[in-house]
Amino acid sequence: xxxxxxxxxxxxxxxxxxxxxxxxxxxxxxxxxxxxxxxxxxxxxxxxxxxxxxxxxxxxxxxxxxxxxxxxxxxxxxxxxxxxxxxxxxxxxxxxxxxxxxxxxxxxxxxxxxxxxxxxxxxxxxxxxxxxxxxxxxxxxxxxxxxxxxxxxxxxxxxxxxxxxxxxxxxxxxxxxxxxxxxxxxxxxxxx
Numbered sequence: 001x002x003x004x005x006x007x008x009x010x011x012x013x014x015x016x017x018x019x020x021x022x023x024x025x026x027x028x029x030x031x032x033x034x035x036x037x038x039x040x041x042x043x044x045x046x047x048x049x050x051x052x053x054x055x056x057x058x059x060x061x062x063x064x065x066x067x068x069x070x071x072x073x074x075x076x077x078x079x080x081x082x083x084x085x086x087x088x089x090x091x092x093x094x095x096x097x098x099x100x101x102x103x104x105x106x107x108x109x110x111x112x113x114x115x116x117x118x119x120x121x122x123x124x125x126x127x128x129x130x131x132x133x134x135x136x137x138x139x140x141x142x143x144x145x146x147x148x149x150x151x152x153x154x155x156x157x158x159x160x161x162x163x164x165x166x167x168x169x170x171x172x173x174x175x176x177x178x179x180x181x182x183x184x185x186x187x188x189x190x191x192x
Contacts, residue, residue, distance in 0.1 A: 004039030091138030
């Protein structure tokens with residue numbers, strides 16, 4: 001396989017959004033990328049040293065992120081309010097999907113586990129939570145059909161499933177805390 005080129009990956013995603021069926025074509029681009037995990041790994045720091053969220057591209061039309069999930073992390077249910085394509089190139093990501101209720105709350109609906117080389121395409125109205133149920137680090141490419149950081153979004157309380165405004169800093173802090181705990185657990189089999 002060819003070496004992964006982050007700049008070419010972003011350029012291909014932008015071209016897909018600007019000239020074709022963006023979400024479908026981006027899914028194909030992400031699928032090709034995650035089929036070669038070693039290629040991606042040559043462009044990024046090792047998972048245990050990597051920031052949990054690295055912005056590769058950010059604009060009104062597209063956001064591309066490199067995401068690392070620490071072991072045993074469990075994120076809040078949230079929406080994106082734009083389409084998303086998520087490709088796993090290392091580890092596992094369990095998605096719990098929810099249906100929206102008339103009162104604004106949500107109820108669990110279906111789920112899907114993603115392993116290395118798996119790609120999922122999500123519509124703009126999808127609500128999901130993400131969990132890494134393993135002791136391994138999970139690494140993924142996330143591409144969104146819009147400005148991920150400024151688009152108003154919702155997250156739901158883990159216990160009550162009541163809606164709250166999404167707080168990206170709160171989520172990032174939770175990820176970083178989970179990562180620090182996982183990095184401290186250096187003895188094999190030791191839990192963070």
